[in-house]
Amino acid sequence: MTGIDVFKTRSKANEGVRIPLSTPDGKHTEEWLQIRSVWSDEYQAARTELVRQSIEDGRQAAEAGPEEAKELRKEQDRRRRAGAASALIAGWSFDLEFSSEAVTDFLLEAPQILAHVERIAEDGSRFFGD
Template sequence: MNPSDFFTRSKANEGEKLPLSLPDGTPTDEWLLIRGVDSDEFQAALDAHRRTILANAAIEDEAERAEKNRQAGLKLHAALIMGWSFEAELTPEALEEFLREAPHLAVEVDHFASNRQRFFRKGSASSVKG
């Protein structure tokens, strides 16, 4: 074996497609292109998220602090999404709205991106090369 056999960053940066189903479980042709948690983009977003949460700790109003932390969480989850099949333009605002209005997908995106094995499947047909 070589040390490079353990490298995860490059594959995490490439992304994998997450097929989307409707909330009732009906499959669709829609998908999200998800970065892995070891990707450069997500690691930078995670650092920013930590700084934001620390700064928000100084906010005395509990409701305001909770809302700012919720917004920070949306930004963090949005950093995992690098593409989608929807006709709408992929913008940070569109991603945050999508995840805010479909919170179950934020959880699904997080689980998908955290599964390192998913990015290293042999013969993965859904892997997207740069």
């Protein structure tokens, strides 16, 4: 029988795991990201904010014309996704000051990294396995 502690994920989810980064062509680098789990406090708060922001963005899009609204929604979706994913990153090796804005900008310009971060953050075995 397992004890209750096996189900407690919060501290490991918040701590995250260090993941090495490769260039888009697959070359290994010295760079890394510290990625939190989707069950981390930071990401859960970002998800709540994401819902609130979606409602506000919908209001803005509704005020625009049909073509403008389509482009506006696309850009808003892209920014919301990067913003939420930035909450999954707890640190990095870059010589650039670490901040939520810097992480979001990085993810907007490196969508392959954004997708990689999302996949890792959803993989519970990386955080909670032996």
